[in-house]
Amino acid sequence: MQLLWQILVNGVLLGGLYALMALGLVLVWGVLNIVNLAHGALIMLGAYACYYLFTGFGLDPFAALPVAMVLLFCLGYLIQRHVLNLVIRAPMFNTLLITFGLEVVITFLAQITFSADFRTVNPSYAGANFVLLGATVPLVRLLAFGVALGLTFALWLFLDHTGIGRAIRATAQNLTAARLYGVNPRRLYALTFGIGAALAGAAGALYGVVSQINPYIGSSLTGKSFAIAIIGGLEKSIYVLVGGLFLGIVEALTALYIGPTYTDVVSFGILVLVLIVRPTGLLGRTA
Amino acid sequence: MDAILEVRSLTKRFHGVVAIDNVTFTLERNKILGLIGPNGAGKTTLVSLVSGTLEPTNGSVLFEGALIHQLPAYRRGLLGIARTFQVMRPFPGLTVVDNVAVGALFGAANGSHKLSGAQEEAHRWLKFVGLDHRAAQRADALGGPDRKRLELAKALAMRPKLLLLDEVMAGLNHVEIEEVISIIKKVRDQGISIVVIEHVMKAIQSLSDQLLVLHHGEKIAEGKPEDVLSKDEVITAYLGRKRS
Amino acid sequence: MKLGLKLALAALVVGLLATVPWWGSPVMVQFGINALILATLAQSWNIIGGYTGYPSFGNSVFYGLGGYGVAIAMVQFHLPFAVGLLLGVFLAVLFAFLLGLPVLRLRGHYFAIATLGLAEVMTAIVSNLEIAGRNVGLILPLLKGDTVFFELSLALLAVTTITVAWISRSRFGFGLIAIRENEEAAAVMAVNTTLYKILAFALCSAFAAIAGGIHAYWITYLDPSSAFDITLNVKMIIMAVFGGAGTIFGPVLGAFALSAISEILASKVTSLASIFFGLVIVAAVVFMPRGFADLVRRFRQQRWRYFQENIKAHRV
Numbered sequence: 001m002q003l004l005w006q007i008l009v010n011g012v013l014l015g016g017l018y019a020l021m022a023l024g025l026v027l028v029w030g031v032l033n034i035v036n037l038a039h040g041a042l043i044m045l046g047a048y049a050c051y052y053l054f055t056g057f058g059l060d061p062f063a064a065l066p067v068a069m070v071l072l073f074c075l076g077y078l079i080q081r082h083v084l085n086l087v088i089r090a091p092m093f094n095t096l097l098i099t100f101g102l103e104v105v106i107t108f109l110a111q112i113t114f115s116a117d118f119r120t121v122n123p124s125y126a127g128a129n130f131v132l133l134g135a136t137v138p139l140v141r142l143l144a145f146g147v148a149l150g151l152t153f154a155l156w157l158f159l160d161h162t163g164i165g166r167a168i169r170a171t172a173q174n175l176t177a178a179r180l181y182g183v184n185p186r187r188l189y190a191l192t193f194g195i196g197a198a199l200a201g202a203a204g205a206l207y208g209v210v211s212q213i214n215p216y217i218g219s220s221l222t223g224k225s226f227a228i229a230i231i232g233g234l235e236k237s238i239y240v241l242v243g244g245l246f247l248g249i250v251e252a253l254t255a256l257y258i259g260p261t262y263t264d265v266v267s268f269g270i271l272v273l274v275l276i277v278r279p280t281g282l283l284g285r286t287a
Numbered sequence: 288m289d290a291i292l293e294v295r296s297l298t299k300r301f302h303g304v305v306a307i308d309n310v311t312f313t314l315e316r317n318k319i320l321g322l323i324g325p326n327g328a329g330k331t332t333l334v335s336l337v338s339g340t341l342e343p344t345n346g347s348v349l350f351e352g353a354l355i356h357q358l359p360a361y362r363r364g365l366l367g368i369a370r371t372f373q374v375m376r377p378f379p380g381l382t383v384v385d386n387v388a389v390g391a392l393f394g395a396a397n398g399s400h401k402l403s404g405a406q407e408e409a410h411r412w413l414k415f416v417g418l419d420h421r422a423a424q425r426a427d428a429l430g431g432p433d434r435k436r437l438e439l440a441k442a443l444a445m446r447p448k449l450l451l452l453d454e455v456m457a458g459l460n461h462v463e464i465e466e467v468i469s470i471i472k473k474v475r476d477q478g479i480s481i482v483v484i485e486h487v488m489k490a491i492q493s494l495s496d497q498l499l500v501l502h503h504g505e506k507i508a509e510g511k512p513e514d515v516l517s518k519d520e521v522i523t524a525y526l527g528r529k530r531s
Numbered sequence: 532m533k534l535g536l537k538l539a540l541a542a543l544v545v546g547l548l549a550t551v552p553w554w555g556s557p558v559m560v561q562f563g564i565n566a567l568i569l570a571t572l573a574q575s576w577n578i579i580g581g582y583t584g585y586p587s588f589g590n591s592v593f594y595g596l597g598g599y600g601v602a603i604a605m606v607q608f609h610l611p612f613a614v615g616l617l618l619g620v621f622l623a624v625l626f627a628f629l630l631g632l633p634v635l636r637l638r639g640h641y642f643a644i645a646t647l648g649l650a651e652v653m654t655a656i657v658s659n660l661e662i663a664g665r666n667v668g669l670i671l672p673l674l675k676g677d678t679v680f681f682e683l684s685l686a687l688l689a690v691t692t693i694t695v696a697w698i699s700r701s702r703f704g705f706g707l708i709a710i711r712e713n714e715e716a717a718a719v720m721a722v723n724t725t726l727y728k729i730l731a732f733a734l735c736s737a738f739a740a741i742a743g744g745i746h747a748y749w750i751t752y753l754d755p756s757s758a759f760d761i762t763l764n765v766k767m768i769i770m771a772v773f774g775g776a777g778t779i780f781g782p783v784l785g786a787f788a789l790s791a792i793s794e795i796l797a798s799k800v801t802s803l804a805s806i807f808f809g810l811v812i813v814a815a816v817v818f819m820p821r822g823f824a825d826l827v828r829r830f831r832q833q834r835w836r837y838f839q840e841n842i843k844a845h846r847v
Contacts, residue, residue, distance in 0.1 A: 035640055037765075086817045090845040092640050093586055097772070098816040100765040104809030185847045219761060223651050226644060261666075264655035271648040276633040279641055338719055364721025376719075378712035389709045392702050393721040400702055445720060 002134055007252045009135040013145045015248025017206055019241045020148035021221060022228035023155060024199035026240050029229065031172040031192045034084060034095045038103035040222030042197050045106065046072050046204025047121075047213040048114055054121050061121050062143060065205040069198040076197025081190035088189065103218060110215035121208040144206040149241075151202055155195075156237055168192050220264075227271040233281025242283055290352075291316040291449055291480045292337065297346035297356075299332055299504075306332045308504040309346070314449075314497075319471070319481045321495030321512065323488075325525055328501040330484045331373055334451045337482075338370040339363040350449065364394050367448035371438040371455055373484070379427035383418060384409045386426050387440045394445025412440045416470060431458050435467075443474065450474060450481045456490055464490055492516070500524065534779075538696065541780070545689050552678040560677045562794055564749060567684035568742045570786035572763065573770040574691045575738035580768065581776030582698060583731045584711030585635065588764045589646030590739050592653045593623040595759035597740030598747035599657060602669040605748075607662055612674075616744045623740035626653075627733040635728045650761055658755040668754025671747060680749040687745065688783065691738045696779045707731055711777075765812075773815050775824030785823060817842060 025039045036042075046068045053064035079102065087094045128139040159165040171178040171188055179185060207213065207221075224247075232243020250270065251263045258266070274281065292314040299307040307329050314320045322330050335341040337348055339360030348356040355363055369390070378386050387409035392400065413419040416436040421429065429437060435455050442450060452471070456464050468490055475481055485491045491498070491512070498515040500508040502524040508515045515521055552560050572594065580586045600619025604610040610618075634645045658666045674680075698704035706727045709717035718724050747753045767786075774785020789811060796807040818838045819826045829837050 035644075083813065083817075086842050086846045087820070088845065088847050090816075090820055093643075093772075094816050094820050094845070096586075096588075096640070096643065097765065097769055098813055100769075101809045101812030101816065104762070104812070105806055108806040108809065189847060223647070223761075227648070230644065259659070261659050262655070265652055265659070268648045268651040268655065272634070272645055272652060275637060275641055275645040275648065279637065340715065340719060359725075360715075360718040361721045361723045364719060370719055372716070372719075376713050376716035378709055378716065380712050381708065385705070389705055389717070389722070390720050392705055402700060402702065402705065405702075441716075441720065 003256070005133070006135040007256045008249060009132065009137060010141075011249035011252030012245060013137070013141045013248070014252065015245035016145040016148040016241075017203065017210065017244070018224065018228050018248050019232075019244025020151055020199065020206065021203040022225040022232070022240050022244060023152060023237060024196035024203070025222075025225045026229045026234055026237065027155070027199070028193055028196040030234055031168055032080075032084075032088060032189055033092060034088070034099070034193070035092060036196070037096060037099040037222055038106060038218070039099075039196075039200055039225055040218035040220065041103045041106040041110075042072060042076065042200035042218075043204040043207065043221050043225075044110060044213065044215060044218045045075070046201030047208035047217075048110065048119075048204075049201065050205035050208050051119055051121050051213065054123070061123055061205060061209050062147065065147065065202055068201045068205045072201030072204075073194040073198035076200075077190045077194035079197070080193035081186065084193065085186060085189060103222070107215055107218050114215055116214055116216070118212040118214050119208075120212050121205075123209070126209075138210075140209050144210055147202070147206060151199065152237065152241055155199070159237070164191070224267065227267050230271055230279075231274050231282055233283040235280070235283075239281060239283045243281065246282065289316045290314065291350065292482075293349040293352075294333075294337070295347045295349070297333070297336060297348065298344050299329075299336055299341060300344045306504050307336065307343075310501070310504070310506050312499055312506065312509060314480055314482060316480050317475065317478055318496040319475055319483060319494050321491040321498045322482055322484045322501065323486070323491055323498060324501035324507075327503075328524075329504040330501055331453055332504075333501065334370055334453055334482065334484060337363075337449075338368055338451055340370075361393075364445060367446075368451065369394060369442035369445040369447035369449070370451035371435075371442050371453050373453040373457070375434045375438050377426035377429075377434060377437055377441075379425070381426055382422065383424055383426055383429070383437055384413065384422040386437060387412050387444045390441045390444030394447065409440075409444060412444045415443065415473075416440045417466065432463055435459070439467075439470070447479060450479050452481060452483045452485075454484055454486065456485055456487045468494060488516075534696070534700070537780070541692070545685065548685055549682060552681050557677065560681055562790070564677060564681050564684050566787050566790040567681070567688050568746050569766065569770060569790060570783045571684070571688045571691050571742040572739055572767040573774070573782035573786045574688065574695055575735040575742070576767045577695060577771050577776060577778075577782045578698065578707075578735040578738075579728075579731050581771055581778070581782070582695075582704060582711060583707040583728060584714075585728065585732075586639075586643050586768065587646045587732070587735075588643045588768070589648075589650040590735065590767060591759050591761055591763045592626060592646075592650050593736040593739035594743035594746075594763060595653065595657070595755075596622040596626060596736075597743030598753050598758040599663055599669075600740065601744040601747050602664075602671055602753045603662055605671055606664075606669045612744075612748055615748075616741055619740045619744045620737050623736040624733045627736035628729060631729045631732040632725075635725070635732065647761070647764070650759060650764065654755050654759040654761075657759065664754070666755060668752060668757075671751045671753065673751050674748065677749075680745060683745050684742075687738070687741055692779065692783060694734070694738075699779055703727065703730070708777075766808075769812050769815065772822055773819075775822040778824055781822060781824050788823070820845070 025036060028034050028036050049068035049071050050061050050064045053059045053067055054061050087098055125139055129136050159169055167183050171183055228243040228247050231246060233239035247267055250266060254263050254266045290313045294310060294312050297307055297310045324330055336343050343356050347354055350366060384406055388405040391405040391408040410419055413422055416439050418436045439455055456467050471494055483494060495512050498512045500515060500521050507520045508518050551563055576590050597619035600622050601615030604615035604618045630649060637645050657663050706722045709722055710724050714724055770785040770789050771782040775781025792811055793808045818841060820841060
C-alpha cells in the first residue's frame with residue numbers, strides 16, 4: 001500500500017512534466033495544423049541549453065530555464081518563419097515529412113556539437129528529498145512539477161486573457177476572419193511556433209534535471225508527446241494536463257506491476273487503442 | 288404490386304436532431320418517385336439511408352423484399368442500388384472515362400471485370416449522357432453541368448436496378464434540363480426504378496409517377512403529382528403561407 | 532511511353548544490374564544492396580500510401596518482423612533462411628490483417644499516427660521477448676559474399692515492382708485508386724473498401740518483411756532499434772513521394788536518387804550523410820512536393836518558375 005502511494009506520487013510528478021512536454025506540440029498542432037515530428041528534438045535542445053548554462057555559467061537550472069525558453073523561442077520563430085511557413089498550406093503530409101527532415105538535421109547537429117555522451121544536470125540540491133504522507137518526494141521533481149503546472153496555467157492565461165493570445169485562438173479557428181481583423185498570419189504563426197518551441201525548451205530543461213539526456217532522446221520524446229496529446233485530447237490545453245498525468249501514473253504503475261521495460265509498450269499501446277476507440281481523446285467530445 | 292423498394296418507419300437522429308422522422312413509403316418496380324420538399328427537409332439523408340452511406344436509428348429498408356438497412360454501402364451497390372451525390376463526388380485524379388469504368392468494374396453483377404471491357408462500357412455510358420467528347424480529361428477539370436453528367440454516367444455504369452438521383456438538374460439551363468429529363472425517361476424505359484430528388488418543379492411533374500413530400504424529416508404528402516402539388520400542406524411548406 | 536516498352540526497358544536495366552557484383556567495387560555492391568532494399572520498401576509503401584492513399588508510418592513493423600522471423604528461425608531453431616523468410620512474411624501478414632482492421636478505419640494523419648504508435652509498440656514488445664534476444668538482439672549465421680544478397684535484393688525489387696505494375700492495370704488497383712480519390716464514392720460504387728484496404732496493407736507487409744529478412748541475414752545482426760528503425764518509415768515515404776507516389780517506377784527512382792545523393796554528398800564530407808539526407812528532405816518538400824515525375828512533366832513548360840509556383844501555392 002505504501003509502495004502504491006509512492007508509485008502514484010512518482011507518476012503524478014512525472015505526469016506534470018509529461019504534460020508540459022506535450023503542451024507545445026498541441027498548441028502548434030491546434031493553431032498551425034502542423035504535426036511537428038521535430039518536437040522532441042526541440043525538447044532535447046532545451047535540455048542541452050540548460051545543461052550548458054548550468055555547467056558553463058553556474059546558473060541554477062531553474063534560473064536557466066527562462067533563458068532556455070527564450071533561446072528556443074527564437075529558434076522556433078525562425079524555423080517557422082523561414083522554413084515551415086513555406087509549406088504551411090500544403091497537405092499535412094508535407095509538414096510531417098519536412099519536420100522529420102528538420103529532426104534529422106537538428107539531431108545530427110546536436111550529436112556533433114554535444115557528443116553522444118549521456119549527461120545530467122546536477123544542482124547541489126539534487127539529492128534533497130522530503131516526505132509527503134510516507135512517500136519520498138525528490139525536491140527537484142517537485143520543483144519540476146510545480147514549474148510544469150505553472151507554465152501550463154500561464155499558457156492558459158495567455159491564450160484566454162491577452163490580446164495576442166486571443167488573436168492566436170482566433171487564427172486557429174478561422175484564418176480568413178482573423179486576417180480581416182488585421183492579424184498578420186506570418187508573424188502570428190511564427191510567434192505561436194516560437195511559443196511551442198519555448199514550452200518544449202522548458203520541458204527539456206526540466207527533463208535534464210530529473211533524467212539523463214543525449215542527442216538521441218528527441219524521437220522517443222516526440223512519440224511520447226504524441227501519445228499524451230492524443231490520449232488527453234487536442235481541443236483544450238487542459239486536456240493535455242489530464243493526458244500527461246494519466247500517462248505518468250500508468251507508466252509508474254506499469255513499471256511496478258509489469259516491469260520497467262514495458263512502459264513503452266503500455267504507453268504506445270494506449271495511444272493506438274485511444275485512436276481506434278476514441279480518436280478525440282479521453283476527454284474530447286466524440287466527433 | 289411489385290415493390291422494389293420499401294421504407295418502413297425509417298428514423299435517423301444526429302446528436303439529438305431528428306433528420307428523418309418515421310418515414311414509410313413504397314416504390315414500385317420501373318416507376319419514378321419524385322422526392323421533394325424545402326431545403327433541409329431530409330431528402331438527401333433519406334437517399335443516404337437507402338444507399339447505405341448512413342445507417343438508420345430506427346426502422347428498416349427493404350430492397351426486392353430483402354432487408355438491407357444493416358448492409359454496408361458496397362453490398363447495396365452490388366445488389367443493384369446506385370446513387371448520385373448532390374455535392375458531386377468524382378474521382379478527381381482519374382480521367383472521366385476511368386471514373387465511369389469504376390462503376391462498370393464493380394457495380395455490375397454481370398459487368399466486365401477486365402479493365403479494357405470496363406472502359407469500353409464506360410464510353411458507351413458517356414455517349415448515353417453526352418459526355419464522351421471529354422472522356423480523356425481529368426474529372427476535376429469539368430465544369431458544373433458536365434460534372435452532373437459524369438455523376439449520372441458513373442451511377443448508370445453500375446447497371447443498377449434502383450437509381451437514386453440527387454438534384455441532377457441543379458444549375459442547368461432549360462435545354463440541359465430537357466436533355467436530362469429525356470435521359471431519365473430512357474433509363475426508366477430500360478426497366479430501372481428511379482427516385483429523383485429535385486427542386487425543378489416542371490421536371491418533377493413531368494417525370495414522376497408518384498410524389499413524396501418531406502418537411503422537417505417527416506412525410507407530409509404522397510400521391511400523384513397533380514394531387515400532391517395542390518395540397519395546402521405542401522404549398523405552406525414551400526412558401527410559408529397559404530395561397531389565397 | 533507505352534507500358535510494354537517501359538517494362539522491357541526495366542527488364543533490360545534489371546539484367547544489367549544483375550551483373551554488377553562481377554565488375555563493381557565492394558563499396559558499390561554494398562551501396563547497391565542498401566539502395567535495392569530501400570527501393571523495395573519505398574515500392575511496398577507505394578501500395579498502401581501511393582495507390583490507396585493511406586500514408587502508413589508503420590511499415591517498419593513489417594520490415595522488423597521479417598528480420599526477426601529470419602533471425603529467430605535461424606538462430607533459435609536452426610532452420611534454413613527460406614523458412615525464416617516464410618516465418619517473417621507470415622508474422623507480417625498476420626499483423627497486417629489483425630491490426631490493419633481497426634487502424635484502417637482511421638483517416639489521414641490519425642492513421643499515420645496510429646501506425647507510428649504501432650511501430651513503437653512493436654519495438655517495445657520485441658525488446659522484452661526472450662526468444663528475440665531482448666534488447667541485446669540476435670546474431671545470425673554468416674553467409675560470406677555480398678553477391679547472393681545483391682541478387683536476392685534485386686530479384687525482390689523486381690517482383691515488387693512487377694506487382695505494382697499489375698496493380699496499376701487491374702481491377703484491384705482501380706479499386707485502390709478509387710479509395711484514394713474518394714473513399715465514400717468508392718463504397719457507394721460497390722468497392723469493398725475494407726477488404727481492399729486490408730489486402731493492400733497485407734501485400735505491402737509481405738514485401739517489406741522479405742526486405743527485412745534479407746537485410747538481417749546480410750548484416751548478420753539484429754536488435755529491436757535497428758530492426759524496427761522508425762526513421763526507415765520516413766525514409767521510404769520520402770523516397771516514394773520524391774520519386775512519385777502512385778506511379779510504377781517513381782519509388783524506385785526516388786530511392787536510388789536519394790540514396791545516391793546522400794552517398795555522394797557524404798563521401799565529400801565524411802559521415803555527414805544524415806544531415807544531407809535531412810536537408811534534402813526539407814528542400815524536396817519545399818521545392819518539389821509532388822515528386823520527381825511531376826517536376827519532369829511541368830519543367831518543360833514552367834522551367835524554374837515551377838519551384839517558385841510550388842512555394843507560392845503553399846506558403847502563407
